Amino acid sequence: MSQKITGVKGMNDILPGDVEVWQHVERTTRELFSLFGYGEVRTPMVEDTALFVRSVGETTDIVGKEMYTFEDKGGRSLSLRPEGTAPAARAYIEHSVANQEPVTRWFYMGPMFRYERMKTGRYRQFHQIGAEGYGSKEPAQDVEMMDMVVQLLLKLGLTDVSLNINSLGDDACRPAYQTRLVEHLRAHASELCSDCQVRLEKNPLRVLDCKNERCQQIASAAPNILESLCEPCRAHFAEVQRKLDALEIKYVVNPRIMRGLDYYTRTTFEFIAAHPVLGTASTVGGGGRYDKLVKSLGGPDVPAVGFGLGLDRLCLLLKESGQQFGRATDLFIAVADEGSADAGFTLTSRLRREGFRVEFDTRGGSLKSQMKRADKVGAVFTLVLGEAERQSGQAQLKRMAGGDPTPVRLDELAQTLRTALKAH
Known part of the structure; x- marks a missing residue:
């Protein structure tokens, strides 16, 4: 392995x-x-x-x-x-x-x-x-x-x-301040961390930026740069x-x-x-x-x-902060039978070109598993497409949060969905 x-x-x-x-x-x-x-x-x-x-x-x-x-x-x-x-x-x-x-x-x-x-x-x-x-x-x-x-x-x-x-x-x-600072730090040189002992010789201002607790205590008593x-x-x-x-x-x-x-x-x-x-x-x-x-x-x-x-x-x-980020899924299209897969796939693509965020499970599977997927992606609406819907050209737009479904013509789905999302 x-x-x-x-x-x-x-x-x-x-x-x-x-x-x-x-x-x-x-x-x-x-x-x-x-x-x-x-x-x-x-x-x-x-x-x-x-x-x-x-x-x-x-x-x-x-x-x-x-x-x-x-x-x-x-x-x-x-x-x-x-x-x-x-x-x-x-x-x-x-x-x-x-x-x-x-x-x-x-x-x-x-x-x-x-x-x-x-x-x-x-x-x-x-x-x-x-x-x-x-x-x-x-x-x-x-x-x-x-x-x-x-x-x-x-x-x-x-x-x-x-x-x-x-x-x-x-x-x-700054040079005059640095002279005063060095005098203060040299009086506590043995108490500084090993890094600050090096900084004291090469760049003493850096001692004031050290996160070591004892170095911070020493720095807090150092001369105030604003006074210089x-x-x-x-x-x-x-x-x-x-x-x-x-x-x-x-x-x-x-x-x-x-x-x-x-x-x-x-x-x-x-x-x-x-x-x-x-x-x-x-x-x-x-x-x-x-x-x-x-x-x-x-x-x-x-x-x-x-x-x-x-x-x-x-x-x-x-x-x-508890804020919510990212756009919700507008619609999940589920298919009730294998024969509706192509129609569902085509309808999904068409709606995406209209600017909707649409999810479609390319694996197919049972209607129950598809609806679980719709819930997981946080879809606002779902639409089930089966043989009856393909033949009649009509389907039901259902709000995932509950309520009565909205009848919709498939060739008018984009317009109906946009109105429903505004109301939502």
Whole structure:
């Protein structure tokens, strides 16, 4: 007996029954983001490894521990994309988009890959919705991004999600803060986890993003980055808050919001859900400003801001919300005898071309088994087709929920069904 092959650990199948939730989120996202003037971009799932080393940061956990990296047959080091911002920036530069338009707004959806410890809402193949805005350094662009996420969450019916915001400063003020932070962390160096002891030497800001309980306690007593902002960064952050207030978007100023990537400057934000279904993976999305990223990758000196949302986590929350997704089966056509199979098959095809969702069991079988199938697929109406119906050209349209059947001419079935569905 051959050994059963299973899926790769941490990379999940999405089957009918669940995929309708995903389709609902994707459809809602496309409709909403288009209202904001964002166009969809699709980048490859594999990129040159150097792209992520230069953008995400060599000392981040993503690059240091989590990327799926391999050498192809040409001897090139390639990686499955662990996030979407760097590939979008690479495409923006490669296609000289800055020369074509002063402001660019993109969004994307798709799988990302990180080899990390798995738990609810955190997988090795996970899916993201992301957006990037290039060309505007104004606080209004930051707030537009947050507003877009807020509106998406509202359209999805996810109201128990809070917005946390912070500013990381820039090259003018962050070094002074980093000096103060290092002084604080060195006083507790022996208490930090082994990873943070390395981060302390290479990238101390990353210690503030550690999930280790003791490291979090030490970080909570660290200097507040907002107290070290230079005047331009302070003014930028104040304007972000003023515009959020103007849009009546509720938020919490949280100086511990750092994000896990090296390219952020000034504004950072996270959307945090309170629902227990996510466990410790309570952040459903986040982002911020990265004004130096495009230039650091060899492109023009163009400011940018963006975000990423965990599609897996959004879908977990939606499944817990009790909402219903997916279109019901309008009609199930059953056949009472073998001689009616062709007529039933033809009628099914004709109604599908009219835009109805119609189920037909190609296996045939007893009428009882077909009606069980009609119940399982959640058909609103059923119609039984036998020799008598074929000869008379008339049948009975029956509501599965009960009630008197409706006589219907087979050549007028589409019109009658459409009227009945509207009434339903």
